Every structure is written in C-alpha cells, then in structure tokens.
Amino acid sequence: MSDAHDKTEDPTSKKLTDTRKKGQIARSKELSTALVLVSSALALMFMGSYIAEAMFKISQRTFTLSRDETYDYNHMFQAWGHALETVSMSVLSFLVIIAIAGIYGNIALGGYNFTWESASPKASKINPLAGFKRMFGMNGLVELLKALAKFVVVAAMAYLAMVIFHDEALHIDMELYPMNLFHAMDLISWGFLIMCCALIPIAAFDVPYQAWKHDKEMKMSKQEVKDERKNSEGDPQVKSRIRRLQYQAAAKRMMQQVPTADVVVTNPTHYSIALKYDQMGTTAPILVAKGVDELAMHIRKIANAHDVPIVESPMLARAIYYSTEADHPIPEKLFMAVAQVLAYVYQLKAYKKGKGKRPKALRKDLPIPPELRR
Incomplete structure (x- = not known):
C-alpha cells in the first residue's frame, strides 16, 4: 500500500470516473445547511406576511363559531377544508423554496451524482477501529473545530438579535390585534435570518476545505499511475506477443499474394517489394507484399518458384517500402518510375516468348522524387 507522502501525482481521469461511480465526490454539509436555512429565512421574510394573514383568517374563522356550528360535525370538516385552502398556497411555496435550496446545496460542490454503490452496506462503516480513526484523525479534529465555531x-448572532429586537419584542403585547401578529412574524423572520447568516462564514471555510481534502484523497503515487496505465493499456509482454502474431498473420497473407504479382523490386539484399498491376483496370499498381531481410529473402524465394520477374532497383524498393502499405496503391509521385519497371518486365516477358526484341537494361536513375528517397 502506498504511503500518503508518496501520493504526489494528480489523479487520472479513470480514477476520477471510478471514484465518482462509488459516490466519492467533494461534498459540503455546511454549504447545504447554510443554503437551506438562509433560503428559509429569506422565504419567511417575503412570505411571512402571507402566512400570518392566513393564520389570522383561520383563527378568525375558527373562533367566531355560532352555537349551531359548534354542534355540527359537518361544519368541523368544512372548517378544516377552509383552513387547508387558506394556508396551503403560502406554506407550499415556502416548502418549495426550501426544497430547491436543499437540492442545490447538495450538488453545488461536486455536481449531481447518483449511485447505489455508496448506499450499499460496507464493513468499514461499522468497523470500530475505522470509526476511532475517523474520530481522532485530522478530519475528526476539523469537524470538532467546525462544531465549536458554529456554536460560538x-x-x-442570537445574542445580537436579542439585543437588537429586545425592546420591540417586549412591547408586542401592547399592540393591537392583529398588527401584533404581523409584527411578531416580522421579528421572528429577521431574528431567524441573522442567526442563519452565522453559518455563511462556516460554509465559506468548509467548501474550499472539502475540495482540498477531496483532491488530496484522490492523489496517486507514481506506482499507482504506472499500474493503472499498465492495466488499461495491457501488459507490454502481452501487447508485444499480440503485435508479433499480427505481424506473422500479415506476413503470411502477403506471402500468399506474391505469386499473383507482376514484378518484385529488390534492394537487392535487404528489401523486396511485390507489385501487381491490372492492365485492363484504371487503378494504380498495388503493393501486394513487402519485407526486409529474412522476409525479403522469402518473397524472392516465392517469386522464383512462381516465375515472377525480379528487378533490382534499390532506390525504388526503399521508396515504395516506406511510403506504401500492403494492399494499397503506390503514391502518384512514383507512377513514372514504376511504369518504367513494368514496361521493362512486359518487354522481357514478350522477348522470352519470342514476340519481341530483348529490352535494354533498366535505368538505374529512375525518376524518384527527393522527398521519397531513402
């Protein structure tokens, strides 16, 4: 296991994705609490009068019952319906504001993330040793300091609110009804807001701390980065073996195409290039096989066994080898040089059949562009 001091590397995107799936993201409970309480206080300030007015109407309606209404059970249910209808809109709006603040407070830091894995039971959560470690570790100390800071x-702020509204609160009972009810609601709203604002500096400290803590926990050691890269990209030995098998398969496939070639251009000792050209078609000559050293010798061996002409042109062989892949047409810049080779081969075949003169030796200075020379 890597020591915490060894974890100096930034987390990889794979680790961030994996830990996010596990529910390990930066979260601030203080930010969520502060947003909910401050939003509640502000909503109470703006909607407190509506709630107080609704309560006044309910109390006025329920305390002004006639004698007949008092003994009427149906009227009781009507009164309940009236009370619910009167107070529902203001209270429902208040609750919606709190709900929105609660949802946003939970996703403001770290973003939205839903996973069942974080909710699944884990033995580490009920392990007493792990619990003591959390309590007496650095995180436990920070949580203790935050709790003390919140209390203080x-x-x-509560004492400040009492000092500010002391005289007004004591004289509410001297005010006329229902103005005293609205005044009391106003004092409660302001006092609640002042006390809730006390959580803002706590949240302002907790948000960067939680982000820093999460980044620190996500740090990786150099060995972990190497291991992850090895696991994601594959074992180098396995990859090397796969490449070797792929090369062998490609070489076998190319060797099967050599007998169909029109000419093999050689270096003559290191490179061999097998070309095929369809005279009736309109496509450029196709490279059907290429190789160096042992593979080049094998191509020449197959060409000799199937009477495929072999032409020595070191510069052209290297140019085609480095510029063209198997089963692909040669570059347009090499058309002229390859055309001369094919013309020589066709004339040589005709001569061997007694249908023409012996062709002149192939020019050594074939027209090969400087950028393709190797």
Whole structure:
C-alpha cells in the first residue's frame, strides 16, 4: 500500500470516473445547511406576511363559531377544508423554496451524482477501529473545530438579535390585534435570518476545505499511475506477443499474394517489394507484399518458384517500402518510375516468348522524387 507522502501525482481521469461511480465526490454539509436555512429565512421574510394573514383568517374563522356550528360535525370538516385552502398556497411555496435550496446545496460542490454503490452496506462503516480513526484523525479534529465555531458564532448572532429586537419584542403585547401578529412574524423572520447568516462564514471555510481534502484523497503515487496505465493499456509482454502474431498473420497473407504479382523490386539484399498491376483496370499498381531481410529473402524465394520477374532497383524498393502499405496503391509521385519497371518486365516477358526484341537494361536513375528517397 502506498504511503500518503508518496501520493504526489494528480489523479487520472479513470480514477476520477471510478471514484465518482462509488459516490466519492467533494461534498459540503455546511454549504447545504447554510443554503437551506438562509433560503428559509429569506422565504419567511417575503412570505411571512402571507402566512400570518392566513393564520389570522383561520383563527378568525375558527373562533367566531355560532352555537349551531359548534354542534355540527359537518361544519368541523368544512372548517378544516377552509383552513387547508387558506394556508396551503403560502406554506407550499415556502416548502418549495426550501426544497430547491436543499437540492442545490447538495450538488453545488461536486455536481449531481447518483449511485447505489455508496448506499450499499460496507464493513468499514461499522468497523470500530475505522470509526476511532475517523474520530481522532485530522478530519475528526476539523469537524470538532467546525462544531465549536458554529456554536460560538450562532450563539453570538442570537445574542445580537436579542439585543437588537429586545425592546420591540417586549412591547408586542401592547399592540393591537392583529398588527401584533404581523409584527411578531416580522421579528421572528429577521431574528431567524441573522442567526442563519452565522453559518455563511462556516460554509465559506468548509467548501474550499472539502475540495482540498477531496483532491488530496484522490492523489496517486507514481506506482499507482504506472499500474493503472499498465492495466488499461495491457501488459507490454502481452501487447508485444499480440503485435508479433499480427505481424506473422500479415506476413503470411502477403506471402500468399506474391505469386499473383507482376514484378518484385529488390534492394537487392535487404528489401523486396511485390507489385501487381491490372492492365485492363484504371487503378494504380498495388503493393501486394513487402519485407526486409529474412522476409525479403522469402518473397524472392516465392517469386522464383512462381516465375515472377525480379528487378533490382534499390532506390525504388526503399521508396515504395516506406511510403506504401500492403494492399494499397503506390503514391502518384512514383507512377513514372514504376511504369518504367513494368514496361521493362512486359518487354522481357514478350522477348522470352519470342514476340519481341530483348529490352535494354533498366535505368538505374529512375525518376524518384527527393522527398521519397531513402
């Protein structure tokens, strides 16, 4: 297991994706709590009067019953319906604002992430040793300091609210009804807002701390990065064996095409190029096989066994080898040089059949562009 001091590398995208699937993302409970409480206080300030007015209507309706209505069971249910209808809109709006604040507070840091894996039971969560380690570790100390800070700051803000609204609160009972009800709701809203604002500096500290903590936990050691790259890209020995098998398969496939070639151009000792040209077609000459050293010798051996002409042109052989892949047409810049080779081969075949003169030796200075010379 890597030591924490060895984890100096930034996390890879794969690790970030895997840990996110496990639910390991940066989260700040203080930010969520602060947003919910501050939003609740602001919503109470703007909607408190509506809620107070609804409560006033409900109390006015329920405390002004006639004698007949008091003994009427049906009227009781009507009164309940009236109370629900009166208060539902304001209370429902208040709850919607709190719900939106709660959802946004939970995804503001780290983004939206839903996974069942984080909710699955884990032995480490009920392990006493792991619990003690969390309690007395660095994270436990920070949580203790935050709890003490919240207590001190909230108590200080509560005391400030009591000092500010002390006189008004004591004189509410001297005000006329229902103005005292609205005034009390106003005092409660402001006092609640002041106390909730005490959580803003706590959240302002906790957000960067949680982001820093998450980044630190995601750090990887150099060995972990190497191991992950090895696992994702595959074992180098396995990859080497796969490449070797692929090369052998490609070489076998090319050797099967050599007998169909019109000419083999050689270096003559290191390179061999097998070309095929369809005189009735319109495509350029096709490279059907190529090889160096042992594979080049094998191509020449197959060509001799199947009477495929072999022409020595070191510069052209190297140019085609490095510029063209098997089963692909040669570059347009080599058309003229290859045309001269094919013309020589066709004339040589005709001469051997007694249908023409012996062709002149192939020119050594074939027209090969400088950028294709090797």
